[in-house]
Amino acid sequence: MSYRLPMKCRVIFAARMVGLGLGALAAMAAVIVGTSHSVAQQGAPKAQPKAKPKAAPAPTPTPQAQQGGQPDLTYSFWTKICQKGPEANAKQVCFLARDAHLESGMPVAVVVLVEPEGEAKKLLRVTLPLGVSLQAGTRVIIDNGQPLTGPYLICLSNGCMAEYEASNELITKMKSGQTLHVQGIYGSGQPINIPMPLADFAKAYDGPPLDPKELEQQEKK
Numbered sequence: 001m002s003y004r005l006p007m008k009c010r011v012i013f014a015a016r017m018v019g020l021g022l023g024a025l026a027a028m029a030a031v032i033v034g035t036s037h038s039v040a041q042q043g044a045p046k047a048q049p050k051a052k053p054k055a056a057p058a059p060t061p062t063p064q065a066q067q068g069g070q071p072d073l074t075y076s077f078w079t080k081i082c083q084k085g086p087e088a089n090a091k092q093v094c095f096l097a098r099d100a101h102l103e104s105g106m107p108v109a110v111v112v113l114v115e116p117e118g119e120a121k122k123l124l125r126v127t128l129p130l131g132v133s134l135q136a137g138t139r140v141i142i143d144n145g146q147p148l149t150g151p152y153l154i155c156l157s158n159g160c161m162a163e164y165e166a167s168n169e170l171i172t173k174m175k176s177g178q179t180l181h182v183q184g185i186y187g188s189g190q191p192i193n194i195p196m197p198l199a200d201f202a203k204a205y206d207g208p209p210l211d212p213k214e215l216e217q218q219e220k221k
Contacts, residue, residue, distance in 0.1 A: 073100045073108060075197065078204035092117040096204055100194055107159065109182045109194040113166055113174075113205075122166035126150070127159040128184045128192060136185040138162040142170075142177040142198070175202035 075098060082094040096113040110127040126138055132152070139147045148170075150162040164170070174180060180196040 072103060073194070074103060075100050078198075078201045080204050080207065080209045082209040091119075094209060096201075098196055098201075100196060109196065110159070111180065111182060111196050113171070115166075122171070124164040124166040124170065125161055126164075126182050127161045128182070128194075129159055130155060131186055132160050132192070133185045133187050133189075134160065139181075139183040140164060141181040141183065142173045143179055145173065145177075147183075171205070174198055175205060177201075 078096060078098045080094060080096040082092050084090045084092045094115040094117075096115075097111065099110045100108045102108060107127075107129065110125075112125045112127075114123040114125060116122075124140070126140060128138065134152050134155070137149055137151045139149050141147045148164055150164045152160045152162050154161055175198075177198045180198055182192075182194045182196060184192040186192060
């Protein structure tokens with residue numbers, strides 16, 4: 001297990017669809033831009049995944065690695081950035097994100113906590129690779145706690161994203177917990193269990209946001 005802040009994190013935080021980084025992260029960033037709309041769509045999550053019914057096969061390295069045990073994952077740090085959209089009178093939205101990928105650079109999972117300014121409802125979004133079973137949905141578990149289930153909202157070029165309401169109770173558990181397990185099932189029936197360490201989540205959550213320019217400088221190191 002290793003930790004570094006990869007270039008693709010900039011795609012998450014800036015929420016820009018400019019072709020940089022990996023498709024799974026770009027897909028997730030595109031949906032982040034429509035935060036207020038996705039909440040309204042949560043009651044009918046099956047409509048969008050049907051547009052891409054298992055059109056893309058599951059990436060082969062991940063299942064093969066998991067068949068032999070937990071793959072060696074590389075993680076970004078939990079990092080927070082707050083930005084306003086380009087629209088007039090746009091509200092600020094804060095993103096607290098971490099991603100996991102293989103040493104080859106292949107994305108495995110992305111977790112983003114989304115906090116829109118002035119809104120009580122916060123969102124936890126998780127992205128898994130294409131090839132997952134859309135009907136099975138996703139689960140997140142903090143340590144050995146009770147699992148939460150969430151349906152997939154959308155699949156884009158390189159990933160499928162699910163959404164959870166991030167209650168104060170959930171955030172408190174993430175701040176005091178050790179591991180957030182992101183789970184799903186591939187279309188082949190093979191389970192997915194990606195551990196996301198929570199060791200520095202509380203510090204990042206309570207701390208100030210990172211300046212995008214500072215993030216860019218860190219990426220160059």
